[in-house]
Amino acid sequence: MKIVPLLALTALVAGCATVPPPGPRLDHTLTARAQSDRIKYIIVHYTVSDTPRSIKTLTTADVSAHYLLTDTDPPFFYTLVDESRQANHAGYSSWKIYNQLNSASIGIEIVNPGFKETPEGRVYAPFKQSQIDQLILLLKDIVKRHNIAPGNILGHNDIAPQRKQDPGPLFPWKQLADAGLIPWPEASRVAARLPGFQEQLPEVAWFQRKLADHGYAVPQTGELDQATRNVISVFQTKYRPALYDGTPDAETAAILDVVTSPVPALPVPALTQEISVEPH
Known part of the structure; x- marks a missing residue:
């Protein structure tokens, strides 16, 4: 009479001590080419x-x-x-x-x-x-x-x-x-552009478009609103910290034009074929 309860208890204990399911089978031998670091x-x-x-x-x-x-x-x-x-x-x-x-x-x-x-x-x-x-x-x-x-x-x-x-x-x-960490507008390129912008300052829409090209979130309204002034001021604090009042002036335009215009690549000289003359 005592054997049946003992068997039942053994089965109950075995059921509680279930083996956890195995983890996923992973193969780490392959890697995708199309990937990049999360940190940008x-x-x-x-x-x-x-x-x-x-x-x-x-x-x-x-x-x-x-x-x-x-x-x-x-x-x-x-x-x-x-x-x-x-x-x-x-x-x-x-x-x-x-x-x-x-x-x-x-x-x-x-x-x-x-x-x-x-x-x-x-x-x-x-x-x-x-x-x-x-x-x-x-x-x-x-x-x-x-x-x-x-x-x-x-x-x-x-x-x-x-x-x-x-x-x-x-x-x-x-x-x-x-230190080679960030790009910087070359002074000679800024100086070369400055006279043109002093003669005629671009419209506000030009500043807004160029600032957006550089990376800023800036309105594209053509109006010199406070939000646009704020972005111009931030740009000036980095590249022209002597004056950062948010006014779209000629110097700011020249700097902005340079930082949004890549330096033209130098032309690669054409390869010339060397002709050797064998002595007769």
Whole structure:
């Protein structure tokens, strides 16, 4: 009489200890040619705060970045989000064909107080040269690992010109160009175009079209509205930071024309066939 309950208990225990189904059978011997790195852009920000408060914001709030560059002496980077994961640093953003750049970018925050309003106007805080030196080292490393295109290192204001100012007019973009990281308008080409634009300034629609060609999200209305001024101002803070009032002037037109016009390729000399004369 005791054998039947024992057999039933054994069957019950065996049923509970089911073997999990096997995982998918994967073959890793093949790879597709049509693929690319997820990371297309690097976006540079400033924190508008000091290092302790920046750490707190970027680690406990709803915003984040992959890297935080301190203002300590010497400065160094906190790695806050692994590059394989998305950080929430770009927000509503656009550049060329990409929208919502969080998913396709690496975000770098630089500790910097940003700006303050004064009776004389808005005053921006400079960046420490030691911070820029560290930034260039990191940018070179990221560019090499992810094969970032030279035109894809941008400021937060480039991708969100209607709501962001960072990294501002004191960020030294020219140093990044000198380090071979970003393209830069050749001064001689700008100077060559300037007289023509001084003689006749293009219509607003020309500026809007050229800015869109460069990558900005800008209205195409032909009207110099505030949204268009904001984009022109952002462009000026990068390439002509001495004056960034958003006015479409001749110098801005010359710079914009150069950065949106590729350098003509040098003609390739024709190959000449060498004729050897054999002695008789």
